[in-house]
Structure formats: structure tokens, C-alpha cells
Amino acid sequence: MNFKSNTFSMHPKYKRNLKRALSFGVIWFIFGLVYALLEYGLLGNSGLYPTTGNIYEPLNSFLFTLSSSFLIGFIQGWIEITWLRYKFRKKPFLIKIFFKSIFYLLFIILFLVAFTLVTNASIMKKGIFEAEIITSLTDFITSFAFWSLVFYMGVIIYLALFYSELIEHLGNEVLYNYSFGKYHKPKQETRIFMFLDMKSSTTIAEEIGHIKYFNLLKLYYSYMTNAILETFGEIYQYVGDEIVVTWPEEVGLLNNNCIECYFKIEEAIKKHEERFIKSFGLVPEFKAGYHIGKVSAGQIGVLKKEIVYTGDVLNTSARIQAECNNYNTRILISGQLKDGLSNSKNWDMDKKGEIVLRGKTEAVELYSISR
Template identity: 35%
Template sequence: MKRSIKNYLRLLWQSVLFWSLAMGFFSIFRYYGIDEEEGIYMIQEYRGYTGTIRALMGFSSIGILIGFVYATIDLLFDKYASNKISLVYNLIIRTIFYFITTVIIFTIIMDIFSDIYNLNLDTNRGWWKENKSFWATILYIVMVSFVFSFIKIATEKFGRGVFIKMLLGKYKSPQEEKRIFMFLDLKDSTTIAEKLGHFKYSQFIQDCFYDLNTVVPKHEAEIYQYVGDEAVLSWPYKKGLANNNCVSLFFAFQQKKQSKANYYQEKYGMIPEFKAGLHGGKLMVTEVGVIKKEIAYHGDVINTSARIQAECNNHKVKLLISEELLHDLSISSNLSATFLGSVLLKGKQKEVNIHTIKKAL
């Protein structure tokens, strides 16, 4: 619950800041110096710097309300509708909600400023239908919304902070980073695929990864890639260690699946089980591709993480972690770590000590 509130507050302040600045800039573009244009007459209240300041305050107030309302709408849609309706219907319904709330916000702000500055602004029912200034503002909001959506999609694609670094060209040349990787794989995937058939199996994987995405933001993780029935997650090293994020995510995902056990049982006749391997260390990160740009990680950390996950079946456990990473974690009292021995992973010349971590009942 606390993490959900934290994520909402982060989305809220970003949305409020973006829209207050966007609408503030619009007021400057729209009103600054307009009374000096030849052939344009402005009433006294809108002339000079005083009028510009009033417009700036009014539109910034609109931006704050728009940011608050849009962030709330996005949160509700992402939580309750994003996996239930198509993208087209999602966009259409969101747009309708955006438009209705925008009309309401403009009406409220216009009423307030009419009272404060004794302006005779028309806010009667349907005022917006023939108001050209309102439609000009709506067109601006639509264009700015595309910018905001682009930034949001790019941030979700590459992860928070990575998009900005890409814009600045940080990864044009390989950079060394210290990260934690988790390879998360569906247990008995071949058997499940044969039982369900390819269509229902795809729905099964889709549901699993949708549930995974509900817990990923709460544990500061970034999804590096999906490979069939496997997901590869990563954290900057300190973020992965904080609050045991890299371990807690796995148990949160398990809990999420158990909370939907009836749904999975009724729809697929089984409850999915995943196994995971964790390891961390230094590796190289760089931007690759021209037609389709991606961030790629190169180094032994990824290979070791994948091979640790492959050992889960041999040891009949769901979660394995390297001793090197375990030593940097602060295991809480509700978790217990068990040493399983040293294994010579495929392709490695040096043995790696591995542990399993279980949650106390």
C-alpha cells in the first residue's frame, strides 16, 4: 500500500509540474505583448505585464488541476482497464474523460477569476461550444499531451533515468555500471504449452507478465527484456539492495499469483510457478542498433545470472542467488538463506557459491 501511494505521488508531482509549466508557457505565448500588436484592442485587465501575470496565474492554476486529474485518470486506467480493453478503446475512453474534466477545470478557474477580478467571463452551460479561445487551448493541450505521452512511453521502454541518458548520448560509447540481474523463468513451460495449446498458452504468459508488471514498479525494477516465457529484470546495484528489492520482488510476484489462484485455476487449470536466478556486479552498457535502438548489457553478470537460474531445477528450489550478491544484502528476519554448495556453471572456470532464499511461513 505504501509503495502504491509512493508511485502515485511520484506520478502526480511529475504530471502537475509538467502541466503547470506547459500551461504557463501557453499563457506567455498567448498573451505576452498581445496588446502591442497593431489592430488588436485589449481590455484594461489584460494589458501589459499585469494582464500577462494574471493570465500566467490562471493558466498555471489550470495546469496544476489538469496534472492532478490526468494523473489520477491514468492511474485508474492503468490499474483497472489497461489489460481488459484494447489500446484503441483505452485511448478513446481516456480522451473523453480528459475532455470532460478539462471543460470542468476551465469552468471552475474562470468562475474563480471572474469573482476575484470582476471579469464578465461566460461560464454558462455549453459556453465552450462556441468559444474559439477554448478550442485553441484544447488543440495546444492535445499536442502537449503527445509530448508527455512520448516521454512516458520512452521512460517505460528504457526505464527511469535511462531515457534522459540516451537523449544526452551517454550510451553512444560503452559505459561501465554496477547492476543486479534476475532471470525469471516459467517452470515446466514445455509441458504447459503442450497442455494448453499455443493460443491459450500465449494468454497464460500474457496474464503472468501482466501480474509481474504490477509488482515491478513497487520494487524499483527495470524490465530489460522478455524472451518467450522468460523475463529479464535489472536494478542499479544500490536500488536492488535497498529494502531487499531484488529478492522481495520475487516473493511479491509469488504472492500476486497466489491471490489470483482461483482465476488461473478456472481459466487454465493450473497456477503458474516461476523460478529465478540472481547475481550482480559490474558490466558494460551501450546503445545498439540504428533502425531499432536498444540498450544492451554485456558482461559476465548476465551470463552468470542466467546459469544460476538454470540450476533451480537441479536443486528443486524456486530462487537461487550468488553468494557474492547475498553478502551485500541485509536479509530481514522473515527471510532465511540456505547454502546449497559450489557449482561449476556452464562456461565458467571458477565455481560459484549459490544459496536459496525462502520466506518464513
């Protein structure tokens, strides 16, 4: 994707939802194609469905099966991503899958009934509610063929939901990279890293208790989601009270996305400060360190595979973040990143000093950013 020429006319959140809903459509399309091919392999040019006696036309069957499969998948994906997953977010995996499967299966049975009416009416060139069409529908839904189709769709529903849960745990980019082997062999990239750390986290955990502190972290991270999406960031790691967000160089520098991410997170936390105070008696504060540089990216692990970035840029980002307390500032960035950013009227930048990392001779200049 060319980020320089893209106008980002659609909000990143909706773009992400659309892509995920379309992926459901693709899953259903593939299974629909398999079904249509199997059906043609069994029926060929016989001209009739043996169970119901309805007319079988291969071309029409292919068109209807593929289009309806994609449509069902897209509708399921959109319902799942924008509504139903929120209803079951706190439920165990098996309970979520069970109740969601029942919901979608009932929806699909109704869809199949409507689809059969329309298809048969089109093939027989009769009205939907004419006696012959209703009879053909009744014959179909009371046949083994219908319930075998329902079972087949139930399997697709389960696989689509499993895919959705996998995406929730791994993230879109990670699953995409695994699937297409982007990092099967190590490659070098230039990336921006933001290490964002909660202030006084140890003290907070001791004051409110570790269970309550864990719930604080869940809420704290959840309110960051839109800010990271809107600035096209990728969550690399959660390390306790610290989150590491990364951007490819071009994406992070475009419109100063990487810096804007921090301020959007700040706005999100401030917007919900009443909830934090009511639930935990405090509003979390945080600080961030930024750096840009080359990393080696690749897939490692045997028992548990993971895409890992290695390089000085990560150590430097972490060290810069640790210097925030010494300079009494919330954001510190390296001179290298400062040189790549565009001028902005939204914030001011001041040089604070420099640090020399262990084993290095060249100092890293530090700049603070404030509104």
C-alpha cells in the same frame, strides 16, 4: 537518491503514480508557459482582450495560466494512471486515444468555464454569478478565442496521452535514461540480476494450447508487477516464459530487496491461484537464479534502440538459474551475492555446491534460499 537514508515512507506504487502524475503536470505547465508568452507577445500592455473586451493583466494572466495548466495536467495524470488507463487497457491504441481525448476535453471545457468565472470575478472584483461576470463568460465561450484554446488543449491532451502510452511500453526508467542520455555513452555499473523462469513451460504450452498459454503468461507477469515495484526492481527483459529483473547494487542489497522480490512474487501467485486453476487448470511454478557483478551498460541499435547490459554476470545468472533443477530448489544465488546480503529471519540459506563456467577457472559457489 540516497537509499540508505531514505525511509521509503510512501508505498513505491503510490510514489511511482505520483511521479507520473507530476510529469503530466510538467507537460501542461510547459505548454501553459508557451501560451502565456504568446498571449503577452500579442497583447503586451494593451490592457484588454480584443475578442471579449475583458481586462488583461499580464502578471495575473501568467500566474493563473501556469498554475491552472499544472493543476489540469496533474489531475489528468492522476485520473489516467489510477483509473482510466485500466478501463481501456485491452483496447487498440487509436481507440484508447480517441475516447480518452473526448473524456478529458469535456472535463477541460468544464474546467475552463469554472476557471474563467473565477478569474474574471477576481479581476473585476465582483461575485461569480453577477450578470457582468456571466456575460463575460458567455462572450468568451462563444468566441473564436475560446475554441482555439480548446483546440490547443486538445493537442496537449493528445501529447500527454501519447507520453503515457510510451511510458507503458518502455517503462519510466528507460524513457528517463533515453531522454537524459544516461547510457548514450557506455558506462560500468555493479548490478544484481534475477533470472526467473517458469517450470515446465513447454509441457504447459502443449497441454493448454499456445493461445491460452500466452494469456497465462500475461496474467502471470501482471501479478509480478507490485512485487517488482515494492522492491525497486527494474524489468530488463521478457524472454518468453522468463523475466529478467535487475537492481543497482545499493538498491538490491538494501533490506535484501532482490531476494524479497522473489517471495513477494510467490505470495502474489499463491493469492491468485484460484483464478489460475479456474482459467488454466494449473498454478504456475517458477525458479530463480541470482548473481551480482559489473556490467557495461549502453544504448545500441539503429532501427530499434535499446539499453543493453553486457558482462559475465548475465551469463552466470542464467547458468545459476538452470542449476535449480539439479539441486531441487527454487532459488539459487551466487556466493558473491550471499556475501552482500543482510542476515534475515525470513528465510534459511544453505550451501549447495559450486559450478565452473566455460572459459573460467574460478568456481562460483551456489546457495539455496528457502522459507
